[in-house]
Structure formats: C-alpha cells, structure tokens
Amino acid sequence: GSRVFHRLLFAGNEQQLSDYYAWLKPQLKSNQSWQGIKDRQSPLGTNLDRAERFLLLAGLFGIMLAAVAMAVSAKRYCERQYDPVAMMKTLGGSRKVIRNIFLLHLCLVTVFSIVAGLLLGYVLQTVGADYLAKFMGAELPQAGIRPWLLSSFIGLVCALMFSLKPLLDLFDIPPLRVLRRNLGDELALSRVHILLSFMTIFVLMWLFSGEIITTLILFASTLLVIAILFAISRLLFAAGRKLGLRPGSSWSLAIATLQKRANANAIQLISFALAIKLMLFLVVLKNDIISDWQMQVPANAPNMFIINISEQEVEPINTFFTDNNIAHEAFYPVFSGRVDAVNGEEFSRGVSKQEDEEKNEKAREGVNREPNLTWLDSLPEGNEITEGKWFTDGNTGSDEIEVSVFDGWRETLGLKLGDTITLLVNEKSIEAKVTSF
Structure with missing residues (x-):
C-alpha cells in the first residue's frame, strides 16, 4: 500500500509565477494543489509572512518618520528665514522673486535628497544581497522598477505637502518685521493644511503597503497617540504657566517663552515623541520576532532525519x-x-x-x-x-x-x-x- 507523490517545482519571478498560477488553477484536479513559498500552512511560510509584515511595518514607520522630519525641518528652516525675507522686501524684492528663490531651493534639496536616498538604498541592498548570497548559495534577484518609482513619489509628495504651509507663511512675512521682530511669530496653524497632511500620510501608507486594514490600524493608533501627547503637553504648559506666575520664580522667563508659542511647542514635542515611539516600536517588534523564531526551533532540535526504517533495522x-x-x-x-x-x-x-x-x-x-x-x-x-x-x-x-x-x-x-x-x-x-x- 505505498503512495507515490509527484512534485513539480517552478522557478521564476513573482509576476511570472502569479501569471502561471492564474492559468493553471482552473485545470488542477481535486488531488492536486499549488503550494507557494509563502504558504502559511508551513513553518517557512509562517516565518516569511511575519518577516514580510515586519518589513512592511518598518516601511510604514519610515514614511511616518519622513513626514515628521520633513514637517519639523521645513518649519524651522522657514522660521529662520523670516528676517532675511523681511529685509529683502524692504529693499524692493517682490513676492514673485522671493517665491522663485525658495521654490528653486526646495526643488534642489528635494532632488538631491531623493537621489541620495535611492543611491544609499541601492548600496545597502546590494551589500545585504551579497552577504545573504554567501549563505544561500544563490544570487538574489534585483529590485524592479516599482521600488524606485514608489520611493521617488513618496519623497516628492512629502517634500511638497509638508513644506507648502511653512513656505506660504514665509512669503506672507511683512516688511515691518524689520522693526517689529514679533510680527509673523504667531502665524496660525491651518486646519485645512493639518487635514491634508494627515490624508497625505494615510494615502502614502496605503500606497506603500497595499493593505487597508494594516494601514487603518497603524494610522488610527498613531492619531490616538498624537491626541494624548497633545493633551498632556497642553496640561504641562498650563501647569508651568501657573508656576511661572509666582513672584520671584526663576522659571518665569522660560515658562513665558514656552507659553507664548504653546501650540508650536506642543507640535514639536509631539513630533520628537512620535519619532522616538516609532523607533522603539520597531526595536521591540524586531526582538520579539527574532525571539519567536528562536523559540520555534530549540537548540537541540534534530537537523537530520532517517526515514523508511523497517522494524528489523530499529535495534541495529x-x-x-x-x-x-x-x-x-x-x-x-x-x-x-x-x-x-x-x-x-x-x-x-x-x-x-x-x-x-x-x-x-x-x-x-x-x-x-x-x-x-x-x-x-x-x-x-x-x-x-x-x-x-x-x-x-x-x-x-x-x-x-x-x-x-x-x-x-x-x-x-x-x-x-x-x-x-x-x-x-x-x-x-x-x-x-x-x-x-
């Protein structure tokens, strides 16, 4: 009563295998099946799925960190240009000339950053692929055109969406700031810009992951963290204000300065706290996945197997x-x-x-x-x-x-x-x- 199993192995890139499976599926009999390397019924498939999800989360966190970094750096850069722009306007510089100067600056920085990021990513991937090839005994396939295009698009959108509002504020700086330095320091945050920024992050995360559920969970949890951090920061500033009003307090000047720009300081605090939170989350998740893999295979697990042993051969x-x-x-x-x-x-x-x-x-x-x-x-x-x-x-x-x-x-x-x-x-x-x- 022996059974004979026939296994046919197919090799190719992901698109070729997907197209072939779509053609083959209607022709499979009830005793035939297609099993891919990512099949979750196998331990290898389960581990690959976890590793892929970790890399997916890392990429999503990378997008969020890039957005936060772009927003903070663009705002700080534009704030430092308030005085030069006011001086240029007093000397006869038109809004159009000032706009062209800073938009050209933004374009150059964006192009340089995207090219540098692509080159750095290519170098790191090449080094990693060569390192893994030594252990796997096979060369890993090169990345297709999609990662290059997707990375460039994400970088371009981040640079545009998160630099637009600070640049518009910069163009509106009045020439009178030369005499009154406080003009322009309290430019109100636009709710429309905040909404567009969050929508941009969500769309980029969805575009990168291709999984709406994962994107929604991560995006919603991040919004909750932002709301909690904003409430805590406002409470701290309010408590600091009461402390600063006490006569003779050495904190009076510092607290007054923080309170003067409470919203801007709260957003900056949230940005850095969110960046730290995302990096810590990745570290914890990475350690958890690695420890889970190690627990699946004990140190003394067999690595060789003997099959087709008859009863008479067991004792020898x-x-x-x-x-x-x-x-x-x-x-x-x-x-x-x-x-x-x-x-x-x-x-x-x-x-x-x-x-x-x-x-x-x-x-x-x-x-x-x-x-x-x-x-x-x-x-x-x-x-x-x-x-x-x-x-x-x-x-x-x-x-x-x-x-x-x-x-x-x-x-x-x-x-x-x-x-x-x-x-x-x-x-x-x-x-x-x-x-x-």
Whole structure:
C-alpha cells in the first residue's frame, strides 16, 4: 500500500509565477494543489509572512518618520528665514522673486535628497544581497522598477505637502518685521493644511503597503497617540504657566517663552515623541520576532532525519547511535492520510476545477495537504495534552478508534472533543473519535 507523490517545482519571478498560477488553477484536479513559498500552512511560510509584515511595518514607520522630519525641518528652516525675507522686501524684492528663490531651493534639496536616498538604498541592498548570497548559495534577484518609482513619489509628495504651509507663511512675512521682530511669530496653524497632511500620510501608507486594514490600524493608533501627547503637553504648559506666575520664580522667563508659542511647542514635542515611539516600536517588534523564531526551533532540535526504517533495522540503528554517542529522538511510525470529513460533513477542495468548486461551495473548509499520521501507546516526550485524555489500548471496551489531534489542526478544521473524523488511508476510509488535543 505505498503512495507515490509527484512534485513539480517552478522557478521564476513573482509576476511570472502569479501569471502561471492564474492559468493553471482552473485545470488542477481535486488531488492536486499549488503550494507557494509563502504558504502559511508551513513553518517557512509562517516565518516569511511575519518577516514580510515586519518589513512592511518598518516601511510604514519610515514614511511616518519622513513626514515628521520633513514637517519639523521645513518649519524651522522657514522660521529662520523670516528676517532675511523681511529685509529683502524692504529693499524692493517682490513676492514673485522671493517665491522663485525658495521654490528653486526646495526643488534642489528635494532632488538631491531623493537621489541620495535611492543611491544609499541601492548600496545597502546590494551589500545585504551579497552577504545573504554567501549563505544561500544563490544570487538574489534585483529590485524592479516599482521600488524606485514608489520611493521617488513618496519623497516628492512629502517634500511638497509638508513644506507648502511653512513656505506660504514665509512669503506672507511683512516688511515691518524689520522693526517689529514679533510680527509673523504667531502665524496660525491651518486646519485645512493639518487635514491634508494627515490624508497625505494615510494615502502614502496605503500606497506603500497595499493593505487597508494594516494601514487603518497603524494610522488610527498613531492619531490616538498624537491626541494624548497633545493633551498632556497642553496640561504641562498650563501647569508651568501657573508656576511661572509666582513672584520671584526663576522659571518665569522660560515658562513665558514656552507659553507664548504653546501650540508650536506642543507640535514639536509631539513630533520628537512620535519619532522616538516609532523607533522603539520597531526595536521591540524586531526582538520579539527574532525571539519567536528562536523559540520555534530549540537548540537541540534534530537537523537530520532517517526515514523508511523497517522494524528489523530499529535495534541495529539504535546500537550504532549509542556506540557513537549520537543523541537522537525516539523512533515512531509515520504515514500519510487524508482527512475527508468531520461528523459526516465533507471538506471542500481548495483548488479544484470550477465544477468541483460549485459542488463544494457550501462544504466545510478543509486543508490542501495530507497530514502525517502515527500510532503510539504512550504520549511522546515533548508533547502534552491540552484538552481531553490520552487513550490506551482497550480503555473504551469497544472497537471504536480514538485519535489525538494536533492543536494546529484543531483550529484549521474546527474540531472539538467527541467529533468523528473520517480518514482516507490507502484508499480505505476509517472513522475515528477525537478524544484529546
């Protein structure tokens, strides 16, 4: 009763494989399936998915940090140009001339920053790819044109949207500031500009990630943090104002200066706090992912496996391991089977033909691979019962077959204690009762 498995491997870039799968999917039979490297049913697929999401979050945080840095730096730069602009206006400089000067300056800085960022990213990617290629034994593919275009577009939009309001304020500085230095210091924040800035960040994050749910969660949580930080900063400034009003307080001048520009100082405080928060979040997330990977594979986990061992060969192999001081796990039988039904309800086939899909439309959602099955009298070392009781020979007083199911399969198949599952082994149908997980 041996089984023969045929596996056909396809190599190509992501677009080629996606196009080929779209053509092949309608032609797959019920006993055929397509499994990609990112299949979440495999440990490799799960780890790749987590790593991809981490890099996605890192990219989203990078966009937010770039927006914050651009907004803060543009505002500070324009504030430092208030006096020169006022002086230029007193000497006869027109608004058009001043506008052309600073817009040209902005264009040059933007182009230089984008080019420098692209070159730095290319160098870092090349170094990282060469480093990984030494361990993988294969060259990693080069990045396509999309990352270059997307990065340039994000840089251009950030430079435009977060520099526009400070530049408009700069162009409106009156010539009288030469005599009255306080003119222009309290230019009001535009609600429209704030709304456009947040919308720009959201659209850029969505464009970069392609996942609306992830973008919404991250964006909403960031807005909540900003609101909390703004409220705290205003409370601190209000408390400082009361402290500064006390006669003889050495903080009077400092508190008065902060209070004079409370909104601007609050926004600057929020910007730096948000940048620190995003960087700390990335560090914690990176450490959490790495520790999770390390926990999945213990330090003494086997890295070599022996299969197709007959019963007569078990003892000689055990003796060989003992004589050579080779640590090994216990031997146990393994065979493949198919879970066909739960409580008589058949599964749907994930990648069947169109007529099979219509037939199984209302069927229970199943799995696209055959699980490994085994039989043992005692619970293997390193395993534990999370629910139910382990079975022993003859403990039921009947010929009813009992099975213990892996927790991961319980979640996938929606199983509970007492369910009856139908197994197909060597074309023979076997019904068994779930007694433990």
